[in-house]
Amino acid sequence: MTTRTLLLFVIVTVGCFLYYCTNEDKSVKVMSFNIRYDNPQDGVNAWSNRKALVYEFLDEKRPDIIGFQEVLKSQLDQLSEQLTDYEYTGVGRDDGHDSGEFVPVFYAKEKFELLASSHFWLSETPEIAGSKSWGAVLPRIVTWLQLKDKTNGYIFYVFNTHFSHVSAFARNESAILLLNKIKTIAGQAPVILMGDFNAQPSERMYTTLTNNWEGYLQMWDTRYLPIESKDTNHQTFNGFDPETPEIVIDHIFTNGFFDIKSFTTHQVIKNNVFISDHYPIMAEFVFRHNRRSEQGPRKRLLQNAQVPIINPAQWCFYDSVLVEIRPQGAQSDIFYTLNGEQPDPSSALYKKALMIKESQTVKARSYTDNMYPSAIVSSTVIKKKQSKARLAEVVPEPDKKYFSKGYKALFDGKRGNDNDLSDGSWCGFNGTDNDFLFEFKQKSTVSELYVSALSQPAQWIVSPSKIEVRTSDDGIHFSKVATQDIQPVFNEATNERLLYHLPLKAAARYVKISIYNGGLLPESHSGNGNPSWFFIDEVILQ
DSSP states (O other), X not given: OOHHHHHHXXXXXXXXXXXXXXXXXXXXXXXXXXXXXXXXXXXXXXXXXXXXXXXXXXHHHOOSEXXXXXXXXXXXXXXXXXXXXXXXXXXXXXXXXXSSOBOOEEXXXXXXXXXXXXXXXXXXXXXXXXXXXXXXXXXXXXXXXXXXXXXXXXXXXXXXXXXXXXXXXXXXXXXHHHHHHHHHHHTTSOEEEEEEOSOXXXXXXXXXXXXXXXXXXXXXXXXXXXXXXXXXXXXXXXXXXXXXXXXXXXXXXXXXXXXXXXXXXXXXXXXXXXXXXXXXXXXXXXXXXXXXOOOSOOBOOOOBOOOOEEEESOSEESSOEEEEEEOOSSOOEEEEESSSOOOOTTSEEOOSOEEEOSOEEEEEEEEOTTXXXXXXXXXXXXXXXXXXXXXXXXXXXXXXXXXXXXXXXXXXXXXXXXXXXXXXXXXXXXXXXXXXXXXXXXXXXXXEEEEEEEEBGGGTBOOOSEEEEEEESSXXXXXXXXXXXXXOOOOXXXXXXXXXXXXXXXXXXXXXXEEEOOOBOOTTSTTTTSBOEEEEEEEEEO
């Protein structure tokens, strides 16, 4: 071998070695992992049975940065004690301290220096602890960090979050807020964004995050960028069920200052125990000298107008009631209907409070220049008649934890408290079909029935499956006069108030209202096989 050839061989070898080492130095392994909150009702998949598997997995994979979701304070303390090579930042979403779930970010303390960190809420008031908006039923929070790689000096930002499981509208609004916050906080710097977004790539929120918007750095889904390897199965949510169809709702995004060496979905199950009801995902990042070129035409990012707020003075009334509709945020034109139709610019324009004298459903929608129309919001007000019906008995009685003494909550004309189901404003029934027997002093005419209920499938609360009304003159022999079949919704990502109206044409001294339970929770539900609950907060018989 000539001296020249040997010299060339040495140069190439050393160059390749230095290139490899340099790229390794620039590499950052990032994991997003919804660990599932500590819920003893998860049975064999309860946290107490899973945590050793979680620790073993993390010790094996050794990610440089981990964004967790659904972490309770007790779990956070255990993770911190176990992950001794990491520091973390994060606060509870309910109060900005220790209450509620955390979305903490853990980072390898030998590799990174923390330059700055904070958090904000996904709401119209992002700096107010515990705030929520846009139909989200729970507060949602973002944790962010500015990190410096101690080896090569790179500075970058990490954002970790968990979007609303209930409202697609809330998820899209959250995505817009997040883009604006990233622009304000990180500017033109490299960004890694990860979390449980509760949205598949087909949902509008996803394209809101990844489109090429004027004035914003484009975000890329790292799942589709790997240089070396690509997953064939992207499923991230499993619901503790191996038969769950492919659901991809956990994502890791970047704004183009990184190449993605690899992306992996870790579908970990050991001895029939799932690592979580979500599979962790991990991407290996390599810093780029030049930002990735943008894709697709540049578009103008349009937000949705904020939904108006309908404020009836009270939702049950005897003579008349004033209903006010007010905008949120920017000045808007609000159009409304009282006939059940969807409001649009051809509907009535709201100018002053509405005087309502009959039972009515008010629907409203906001329109603002250079914005998409808001979602439609509705509110029903009910005109009550003086009734001499007396609730004689309820068989069987509600659960003692969810009970209103004397069943006062069912007749007070007030909505139940969504945030505290055990404060006496609800009556809750678990796995039972119930009869409510009303008695009049003398034979009387009945014309209608309203039943107000709640659906929160994630809390095992679903609608009744049927409501029947029977009447009797002697309290012994009853005849059916009305029935309404209902299809319960078991989707744990939904949440809504329900109001059922049954017109009646009968005269009787006794009226029996039968409310049938929604049935056992199906295989698609995390509580598969358990009896469901139904909750009611008002019964109006008149």
